[in-house]
Amino acid sequence: MPGGAATARSEISRVDESDVRRAYRRWAPVYNFIFGPLTYAGRRAAVKCVNARAGRVLEAGVGTGIALGLYAPHLRIVGFDLSADMLDQARRTVAEKKLDHVEALHEMDAADLDFPDASFDTVVAMYVLTTVPEPERVMDELERVCRPGGEIVLVNHFSAERGPRAAIERMLARYASRLGWRPEFPVSIAIDRPGLEGVERRAIAPFGVFTLLRLRRRGQA
Numbered sequence: 620m621p622g623g624a625a626t627a628r629s630e631i632s633r634v635d636e637s638d639v640r641r642a643y644r645r646w647a648p649v650y651n652f653i654f655g656p657l658t659y660a661g662r663r664a665a666v667k668c669v670n671a672r673a674g675r676v677l678e679a680g681v682g683t684g685i686a687l688g689l690y691a692p693h694l695r696i697v698g699f700d701l702s703a704d705m706l707d708q709a710r711r712t713v714a715e716k717k718l719d720h721v722e723a724l725h726e727m728d729a730a731d732l733d734f735p736d737a738s739f740d741t742v743v744a745m746y747v748l749t750t751v752p753e754p755e756r757v758m759d760e761l762e763r764v765c766r767p768g769g770e771i772v773l774v775n776h777f778s779a780e781r782g783p784r785a786a787i788e789r790m791l792a793r794y795a796s797r798l799g800w801r802p803e804f805p806v807s808i809a810i811d812r813p814g815l816e817g818v819e820r821r822a823i824a825p826f827g828v829f830t831l832l833r834l835r836r837r838g839q840a
């Protein structure tokens with residue numbers, strides 16, 4: 620077939636904004652209960668890195684606000700998400716737990732952020748990149764709003780290059796729009812960027828399915 624595998628692969632992996640909103644409308648009421656335990660180790664590791672820093676933090680794809688209570692009180696946290704249903708849960712969490720260090724929660728698309736350049740000292744995105752429709756554009760935006768010398772902390776599932784996990788991910792890729800995330804997702808999208816330098820890359824226990832990445836924005840601090 621002309622155009623072959625590359626075309627077919629990008630088509631089966633596509634997730635669009637309505638898929639995301641629809642998927643997270645369903646997940647919002649039960650997200651913490653179902654996904655909380657599975658994703659806890661990565662979230663705890665990422666928040667520990669963020670808490671060691673100072674200043675303003677942007678949490679991209681803040682979801683139900685499951686991490687908001689874990690941030691140290693010396694930080695000012697701004698969160699955003701595409702899903703109004705997930706944000707409703709996050710706003711409830713902020714009110715119930717009286718989280719005064721949460722400055723604002725916005726409904727916003729990670730591929731088109733309404734923040735000036737270099738607005739944040741730290742940008743964190745946990746389990747988000749595989750769910751966004753345009754991950755390269757999202758990385759551009761996260762880099763733009765992070766100040767030079769600031770850090771981007773990511774926790775994500777990145778594709779296995781070979782072996783049984785790679786085969787399963789290829790098989791699941793056709794269900795990406797129904798799942799609301801991409802089983803196949805190369806790490807190069809996050810790390811092959813001239814404006815960012817790698818600080819740390821760590822597999823998250825127990826199975827190493829998720830990876831923590833710390834990237835520093837190049838330039839004069």
Ligand SMILES: C[S@@+](CC[C@H](N)C(=O)[O-])C[C@H]1O[C@@H](n2cnc3c(N)ncnc32)[C@H](O)[C@@H]1O
Pocket residue numbers: 639643658662679680681682683685686699700701702705727728729730744745746747750751752
């Ligand atoms: C798997 S959940 C992760 C939520 C949270 N970060 C956590 O640690 O559990 C992915 C979140 O990313 C959000 N999301 C997906 N695409 C987005 C986009 N383009 N802009 C903003 N948020 C997006 C979803 O609505 C969802 O809340």
